[in-house]
Amino acid sequence: MTAFELTLEQPVTLEMTGKFVAPSAEWVHLSRILQDYELIVMTEGVLYLAGDNQKFTVSKGEYLLLPPLTRQYGYKPSDCSFYWLHYQAADGSLAKTNPPQPGGAEDPVIHLPQYGTLRNLEKIIVMMKQLQDSVRSYNHTVLNNYMSTVILCELYNQTRNAGADPSRRTKQEQLYNDIVDYIKWSRSEHIKVSQIAAYFGYNEKYLSHLFTVISGISLKQYILQQKMELAKFLLTDTNQNVSEVSQQLGYKDCHNFMKSFKKIVGLTPTEFRNAYAKRLLFYK
Structure with a gap:
């Protein structure tokens, strides 16, 4: 390589x-x-x-x-x-x-x-x-x-370590990585911990505890953080309004989305977008 x-x-x-x-x-x-x-x-x-x-x-x-x-x-x-x-x-x-x-x-x-x-x-x-x-x-x-x-x-x-041999990872680490991938591809849906536990066939409390031990944060908090990462991308790289971003993330109530975004990021969605508003766009 x-x-x-x-x-x-x-x-x-x-x-x-x-x-x-x-x-x-x-x-x-x-x-x-x-x-x-x-x-x-x-x-x-x-x-x-x-x-x-x-x-x-x-x-x-x-x-x-x-x-x-x-x-x-x-x-x-x-x-x-x-x-x-x-x-x-x-x-x-x-x-x-x-x-x-x-x-x-x-x-x-x-x-x-x-x-x-x-x-x-x-x-x-x-x-x-x-x-x-x-x-x-x-x-x-x-x-x-x-x-x-x-x-x-x-x-x-x-x-870094992207090419590590999967056989060297423990079963718990593999499960953790599978959960991370599942959340990544489901961020536009209304994901619940119970839904993830049912998908992977594990007890909800066990899965939450395992995730917290490996990542240092709760599974519920990680889901929220990943949704806000996607929200920051949409606010940064698209011209969708806040309501459209909220709907794309699976929120039925735009107010709840704005409240969650403010709690995680420290800025409202509009404040975040305005803070980095000057993109350099090229067509040639």
Whole structure:
């Protein structure tokens, strides 16, 4: 697996960032030689993009990282949208094969896999939107460089150990991960703990206790947190009004949604949306 070494002793240098929306289903990515690193985070559709002689198919929830001097070109039409980030790494990060296992918490070097699936797409997108808002609102170079570095660190944390052998995980850990996945794909529904327990065939109290021991928070609280993560994404990346967001999350009463959002996030949905309102949108 190809990965890129990044030293965290100083931040990367942000060159450009934005969101791209394909103008039509026939759009094909332009051909060029990259002068810096480009991170692409897919939000909709599929991107057919080549880097030198390697062809990538990048779908929603996945990302691609290409290094400087890569010959980049689209090899077939792509009806898609994605966030992108161009940056320079002062240490001249090198491509590696089979990167070493993560070091300790104080290790100043991380390895970013070139391609992968994100465990929390919405969180990355909110961070990308916050960066874009900062670029438009303040355009403070050092601040933007650090915010870009934090995004890369989040990418690293979401992908580390992604290829771990499932056979090494205990039965309880596997069950916990299955519950997490179930909640992730059911966030738009009115999920109850009893519903999850029935689905997996376990006692409700046992399942709640197991989840709390492993995650540190209750199953009910985790469900609420995940709904609010999706809400932040919808408020950040779409033009849906608060009532529409509430309905998409399975709330019958918009007031209850706003109350829950305020409790978890600390801002009302409207305040959160207005705090990071300045997206950079590109169509070419």
